[in-house]
Amino acid sequence: MLLPTPTPDDAAGWVRTHLRDLCCDDPTPSPSFRGGQTTADAALAGLDLTGYAARRNEVLPPSRRGATRLSPYIRHGLIDLPTAWAAAADAPTRDRTKFRDELAWQEYARHLYARLGRRTASALRQAPARPARSWDEPWPASMNCVAACVEELETDGWLVNQTRMWMSSQWTVRAGAEWTAGEDRFFTHLLDGSRAANRLGWQWTIGAGTGKPYGFSRWQVEKRAPQLCRGCALADACPIEDWPSSGTTALDDPEPLLRHDPDPESPGGPRTPLRLAEPEAVWLTAESLGDADPALAAHPDLPAVFVFDEPLLARLRLSGKRLVFLAETLADLATRRTVEVRRGEVAAELEGRSAAVTFAPVPGFRRLSDVVSPSVLHPWPWLYRPHAGPVSSYSAWRPRS
Known part of the structure; x- marks a missing residue:
């Protein structure tokens, strides 16, 4: 089912109309965060890490908080980890080190999940x-x-x-x-x-x-x-x-894979684009919705297609504000290029489409990719590429270079 692309001003109403039955509550926007590349870019441009190490754990009043509030944009690929890492280059040494440590922790979490998938719920x-x-x-x-x-x-x-x-x-x-x-x-x-x-x-x-x-x-x-x-x-x-x-x-x-991965290339994805055919669209996933998504950037003239995964969302029953954030992001992207929004089973909605996509280090992507068979598979923008060594703890995993 092809849905109209929301506009930035009506994203919440659009979710109520088209996705309300998949939410656990009434879809309303977060009063503190707007979705979209435009908002993400503004947040990154205003990043000031001075005092971050000392104040990142402050809670109240909100004016004392040193947290960057970039995490929703990082989670959905509106800001990738290498870009956030580079943005800290001129920060005071202690603050830069602490901020980059937190980015590395996020990368460690992705490595662990990419290697173990759903077994992360039981491996530890x-x-x-x-x-x-x-x-x-x-x-x-x-x-x-x-x-x-x-x-x-x-x-x-x-x-x-x-x-x-x-x-x-x-x-x-x-x-x-x-x-x-x-x-x-x-x-x-x-x-x-x-x-x-x-x-x-x-x-x-x-x-x-x-x-x-x-x-x-x-x-x-x-x-x-x-x-x-x-x-x-x-x-x-x-x-x-x-x-x-x-x-x-x-x-x-411990799970044996925590100690060693015999095939680190599998969770890491391709190192260079894998091209099987000429694409006619770019398949977007919730892991990578930013303008710098490698597939989007490599194919600027192709329409982008995003599918709200109906079976998955019906099972998860997420808060409506999460879907509003995604709708705002798609609406913002639609101001710069053609965006198609669909609802249904991802593989069925993409059937017959020759699509380029960026590899995502989550088990759901690999399962769907096997069915969709993208025509071009682009590399994920890793901060550190997955290795074969231990991931049993952050200190055991942490790259030294």
């Missing part, structure tokens, strides 16, 4: 230690710090890294709930939600790969957002007053 899996007290809800609304984070997550579709750690630790280490259910809650709402980085962050919180869970306590809230404690009804009976007595968890026997 382990149950959190038994909590010291029982909890009715993993995220109790009576806790001001938790309620504020839930509101920001479900309204803006974004959280600073510090509060992501608070929420995942509260869910798992404090409440002892299953981490995959909490990760799904994040994935439903986060504009930068990806199974690569999101899943790895939750596993790191419970100590998978390190054996040491991340503890969440009142001390951290008092340090990063003291007004949340002052205004909390539980200020005199704080359930996280003391450090959680979770200790360390025993590591599971």
Whole structure:
């Protein structure tokens, strides 16, 4: 089914009309983030990393936050990691180093996911230690710090890294709930939600790969957002007053692929474009929607085709704001070139089309690519190309050059 391409001003209404039944809530735009290359370019142009290392974990007030807020654009390829890396060249040394470390962590998450695929949900899996007290809800609304984070997550579709750690630790280490259910809650709402980085962050919180869970306590809230404690009804009976007595968890026997990949070229994709036929369109994926997408850049005169994957979205039931962000991005792209928007099964919607596409390091792309058989497959813009060595931890994976 060919759908009209939304305009930037009516993206939310367009999602309500054409995709509402695939969302878990009423599709509205995030009040803090707009989709599109134009917005991404403006965010990157205004990047100032001065003080980033010291302030990236600040929570409240928002004016103290040092987070760059680039993650939704990086997640969807509107800013690729090499471009973000280069943008830090003139930053103060400490801030540049910390920012690039965070980009490398994102790359590590992609390498891990590209190598293991869905097995990332179990390869580092382990149950959190038994909590010291029982909890009715993993995220109790009576806790001001938790309620504020839930509101920001479900309204803006974004959280600073510090509060992501608070929420995942509260869910798992404090409440002892299953981490995959909490990760799904994040994935439903986060504009930068990806199974690569999101899943790895939750596993790191419970100590998978390190054996040491991340503890969440009142001390951290008092340090990063003291007004949340002052205004909390539980200020005199704080359930996280003391450090959680979770200790360390025993590591599971690791998945063999964590130690060695006998075929690193497979998760890395092609090094140069693989051309089988002349393309008549560019197939866009949610992993790479930017103007600098290699397939888009190589074929500037061809129409771009994006398919809202109906079976996948019906299963995921994402927040409407995530689909609005994608619609805004497609609408922005449509101001510069022809864009076709479709809804249905991706392979069926692309059947009979000779399409160029950029390799995406996610299992869904490889599965669909086998069916679609693109006429040209362009390389993914890696920051570091996947290697055969260990990915059992960030320090084990980290390239030295």
